[in-house]
Amino acid sequence: MIGEENTEVVMRETSTATVSDDRWSTRTLTPNGKLELKFGSYDPTVTGRDGLVPMEEQLAKIIARLELMAEEGRVKAIENKIWSASYEEKQRLRKLAEERQKLEISSFQKAMRDAGRWQKPIYCVVISTM
Numbered sequence: 001m002i003g004e005e006n007t008e009v010v011m012r013e014t015s016t017a018t019v020s021d022d023r024w025s026t027r028t029l030t031p032n033g034k035l036e037l038k039f040g041s042y043d044p045t046v047t048g049r050d051g052l053v054p055m056e057e058q059l060a061k062i063i064a065r066l067e068l069m070a071e072e073g074r075v076k077a078i079e080n081k082i083w084s085a086s087y088e089e090k091q092r093l094r095k096l097a098e099e100r101q102k103l104e105i106s107s108f109q110k111a112m113r114d115a116g117r118w119q120k121p122i123y124c125v126v127i128s129t130m
Helices: 057-117
Strands: 008-021 025-039 044-049
Touching: 025 057, 044 057
Parallel strands: none
Antiparallel strands: 008 025, 025 044
């Protein structure tokens, strides 16, 4: 996850939503002065927020989780490389088998044509002048 192009880091102030009682039930966001730190664009993400426990006390936990995510990403990348190599090898073998089959069919068709020529009688006219 960490180190990929689609990983994003967001640090922002969180807001509290208040819903108005008008016809469309619109929401109004008002900043509440709490900090939010978010790593990752898709699941899994790591998020830290000010709250009962201040952000400063959560940093060790956040960094540990980021390290775990990085290790999981490395393992997944290795598994993907192994799978990709296996898939490419299977495709290569399949293509070789198809080419071998086409060659065998072509050889068989040539043999059939040649056999057909051997089966045809050759007429030879002998003219004797005695």
